[in-house]
Amino acid sequence: MPAPAATDLGEVSDVDLVKRSQAGDMRAFDTLVTKYRGRIYAMTYHLIQNETEAWDLAQEAFIKAWRALPNFKQDAAFYTWLYRIAHNVTYDWLRKKKIQGDGEFDDERTEHRVAAGAEATPKGDAAPDMALRNAELGQRIQDAIARLSPDHRQVIILREVEGLAYEEIASLVPCSLGTVMSRLFYARKKLQEILQDVYETTL
Amino acid sequence: MKPPSENHDLIRWLDGEMTAAERAAFDAELKADPALAREAEEMRSLSASLRTHLPAEMKVPHADFFNSQIQMRIAQMDMADARPKPASFLDSLIALFRQPWLATASVAAVAVAGFFLLVPAGGDSAHSLILSSYAPGRGVETSTYHDAAADATVLMLEGLEEVPADRKISGISVHRSETEPEVAATTLFDAAGSPLLVISRDAAGQPLFLRNNPRG
Numbered sequence: 001m002p003a004p005a006a007t008d009l010g011e012v013s014d015v016d017l018v019k020r021s022q023a024g025d026m027r028a029f030d031t032l033v034t035k036y037r038g039r040i041y042a043m044t045y046h047l048i049q050n051e052t053e054a055w056d057l058a059q060e061a062f063i064k065a066w067r068a069l070p071n072f073k074q075d076a077a078f079y080t081w082l083y084r085i086a087h088n089v090t091y092d093w094l095r096k097k098k099i100q101g102d103g104e105f106d107d108e109r110t111e112h113r114v115a116a117g118a119e120a121t122p123k124g125d126a127a128p129d130m131a132l133r134n135a136e137l138g139q140r141i142q143d144a145i146a147r148l149s150p151d152h153r154q155v156i157i158l159r160e161v162e163g164l165a166y167e168e169i170a171s172l173v174p175c176s177l178g179t180v181m182s183r184l185f186y187a188r189k190k191l192q193e194i195l196q197d198v199y200e201t202t203l
Numbered sequence: 204m205k206p207p208s209e210n211h212d213l214i215r216w217l218d219g220e221m222t223a224a225e226r227a228a229f230d231a232e233l234k235a236d237p238a239l240a241r242e243a244e245e246m247r248s249l250s251a252s253l254r255t256h257l258p259a260e261m262k263v264p265h266a267d268f269f270n271s272q273i274q275m276r277i278a279q280m281d282m283a284d285a286r287p288k289p290a291s292f293l294d295s296l297i298a299l300f301r302q303p304w305l306a307t308a309s310v311a312a313v314a315v316a317g318f319f320l321l322v323p324a325g326g327d328s329a330h331s332l333i334l335s336s337y338a339p340g341r342g343v344e345t346s347t348y349h350d351a352a353a354d355a356t357v358l359m360l361e362g363l364e365e366v367p368a369d370r371k372i373s374g375i376s377v378h379r380s381e382t383e384p385e386v387a388a389t390t391l392f393d394a395a396g397s398p399l400l401v402i403s404r405d406a407a408g409q410p411l412f413l414r415n416n417p418r419g
Contacts, residue, residue, distance in 0.1 A: 026274055033270050038260040046257055055264060062273050067280070138256040145257065159218060160253040166220055181211045184218070188246055195249070 014078040022069050029069075033062050036079055040086045046157045047090050049146040057093055061086035083162075087172060094150045137198065144194040152187035155180055213239070217246050278411050388413075 012020075012031070020028035040061055045054035065085050072081055145153055158164045158172065169180045215221050216229045233240045263269050343362040350357050355377075378394040388403040401413040 026277070030270055030274065033273060034266075037263045037266065037269060041263045042259055042261040045261060051264065055269065058263070059269060059273055059276075063276055063280075066273075066277050134256075137252065141252060141256040145253075156253065157257070160250060161257045161259050166215075166218070178211075181214050182209055185209050185211065185214050188214075188249060191253075192245060192249055195252075198252075 015074060018074060018078050029066060036082060043086055044090045046161060047153060048094065057090050061089045064089060084172060140195060140198060144191050147194060148187055148190060152183050155183040156187045159184060213243060217250060275412055278413065282413060
């Protein structure tokens with residue numbers, strides 16, 4: 001059975017895609033999912049360091065976004081709004097894990113296994129030895145990030161990966177500007193401590 | 204160990220959160236304090252590494268399934284919102300398929316749905332054709348065959364995790380199916396002729412499951 005004739009939504013603006021989605025057009029919403037799934041998944045993955053859970057949480061964020069779309073007035077960019085939903089979904093999950101007291105996010109933890117299937121978007125060709133060193137360093141950094149507390153990991157991801165300004169971080173978390181700076185300072189000191197041997201050889 | 208004293212100026216300098224005047228003053232401070240300059244350089248190097256090795260975008264594993272499952276779950280929720288009713292066998296089955304140890308099976312169900320959309324009206328299973336199957340688990344292999352005695356297409360999943368002993372598994376007994384080309388939908392019926400499930404495609408060509416309520 002032939003699929004219904006379809007127009008290419010790839011070039012349609014987010015504003016129009018959101019309007020169509022709000023009118024119940026699942027295909028328009030599917031285009032938004034395809035456009036932003038990589039960024040939302042990266043955020044959830046960096047925060048919780050588990051491929052399966054990150055996949056589920058990213059899905060949860062899109063489903064919550066669909067349910068909340070009727071109330072979205074487009075007074076902010078769709079991605080900003082979606083990101084906030086995904087962040088809240090992920091942080092609620094982290095809070096529940098913390099309450100359950102399984103110790104998985106303990107700062108003092110010394111071992112962590114990053115999902116073997118985790119895969120970053122390739123960024124061009126590098127010589128094999130350089131690529132290997134980069135991969136090893138990337139793994140070390142992922143391990144180090146995983147050893148931070150959720151609060152410290154959160155501000156580092158928001159600042160270094162998402163590039164948010166202090167005020168945006170304070171609004172999203174939420175916390176004071178002083179707390180943002182304090183957490184960033186201690187998160188970086190902790191990472192320096194964990195990665196000390198790396199920087200002793202490279203600096 | 205004594206914790207390091209906080210230096211918010213250093214953090215704000217690093218993150219570009221200073222005014223021009225503040226930055227000029229801090230640059231002067233760096234020139235006058237080699238220890239502070241070294242600390243600043245180490246933090247700057249760390250930030251560069253983090254930005255390089257923590258990508259803002261990652262490939263989503265099984266991206267197509269990611270999208271189609273979102274659509275399926277939304278359709279399920281919409282149906283539940285539109286027609287609230289007590290839990291039925293089908294609800295239990297859907298819940299069962301969403302168990303982690305049956306994630307692969309739910310994927311296979313989606314794959315089989317693709318098959319049902321393509322069979323001719325009348326549902327002659329002797330001529331059934333599975334066009335493709337898909338399993339997200341790396342160790343799971345899918346295959347299908349037609350069982351003439353049971354007059355059914357059987358989906359095999361090799362390599363699934365062991366099913367917990369307290370789970371009682373049973374399948375849906377689909378007696379026949381009817382395809383309506385005009386609305387691109389296939390309805391599955393039980394032995395009593397009651398509709399079990401309507402399978403269609405959304406505008407993006409993704410499988411869409413719509414439960415039919417036999418009790419009205």
